Amino acid sequence: MSGQKINKKLFEDRKRTNILSNPEQKFISYLVPRIPNWISSDGLTGIGLFGSIMIMASFILGKYYHIDYLLLGIVGFFIQWFGDSLDGRIAYYRNKSRKWYGFSLDIVMDWISTVMIGLGYVFYAQGNFELTGFVLVSLYGWAMILSLLRYKVTDKYTIDAGIVGPTEIRVIICIVLLIEVFSVGAIHYLVMGICAILFIINIIDTKKLLVLGDARDKEEKEAKKSENL
Numbered sequence: 001m002s003g004q005k006i007n008k009k010l011f012e013d014r015k016r017t018n019i020l021s022n023p024e025q026k027f028i029s030y031l032v033p034r035i036p037n038w039i040s041s042d043g044l045t046g047i048g049l050f051g052s053i054m055i056m057a058s059f060i061l062g063k064y065y066h067i068d069y070l071l072l073g074i075v076g077f078f079i080q081w082f083g084d085s086l087d088g089r090i091a092y093y094r095n096k097s098r099k100w101y102g103f104s105l106d107i108v109m110d111w112i113s114t115v116m117i118g119l120g121y122v123f124y125a126q127g128n129f130e131l132t133g134f135v136l137v138s139l140y141g142w143a144m145i146l147s148l149l150r151y152k153v154t155d156k157y158t159i160d161a162g163i164v165g166p167t168e169i170r171v172i173i174c175i176v177l178l179i180e181v182f183s184v185g186a187i188h189y190l191v192m193g194i195c196a197i198l199f200i201i202n203i204i205d206t207k208k209l210l211v212l213g214d215a216r217d218k219e220e221k222e223a224k225k226s227e228n229l
Contacts, residue, residue: 018165041091048083052113059120
C-alpha cells in the first residue's frame with residue numbers, strides 16, 4: 001500500500017488540514033474501490049454508528065465486568081472511523097453523492113455518536129469526574145457548531161481545527177483507553193487535559209470565525225454600496 005496514490009476527486013468537497021490527512025486519504029483511496037457493491041453509503045453510516053455503540057458498551061463493560069473491555073473501544077473507534085470516513089467517499093466514487101442529504105446525515109450521526117461516547121464515559125467515571133464527560137461532549141458540540149458556522153460564513157466546509165481533526169481525536173482517545181487499561185484511573189485526568197486543550201482550540205477558532213464574519217459583513221456592505229451607485 002506504500003505506493004498507493006490519493007484519489008483527489010474523492011476529497012474535492014472539503015479541505016483537510018489535519019496532520020494525518022495524507023496517510024488517511026491514501027488509505028481511504030485504497031479501501032474505496034474494494035468496498036463490495038452491496039454495501040451502500042448509508043450502510044457504511046450504519047457501520048460507523050455500530051462502532052460508536054461498541055465504544056459506549058466498552059465503557060460500561062469495563063466498569064462492571066473487567067477493565068480489559070476498554071480495548072473493545074479501540075476496535076469500536078476503528079469501525080467508527082471506517083464507516084464515517086468511507087460513507088461519503090463511496091458515494092463520490094460511485095457518482096451517487098447527495099450533497100445536502102449526506103451533509104445533514106453526517107452531522108446528525110456525528111452528534112449522536114459524540115453523545116453516546118460521552119454517555120459511556122459518564123457510566124465509567126466515578127464521583128465528580130462524571131461531569132468531565134458532560135464537559136467533553138459540550139466542547140465537541142461547540143467545535144461542531146464552529147465548523148457549521150465557518151461553512152456558512154466562508155462557503156468552505158472543513159472539519160479540522162488546524163492540524164487536529166476527528167481522526168487525530170480518535171487516535172488520542174484510543175491511546176487514553178490503552179493507558180487506562182494499564183493504569184486504572186488515569187483516564188479521568190487525561191480527559192480533563194483533553195477538555196482543556198479543546199477549550200483553548202475552540203476559543204481560538206471562535207475568534208478566527210468572528211474575524212471571518214466581520215470581513216464578510218464588510219464585503220457585503222461594500223457590495224451593496226456598489227449596487228446603489
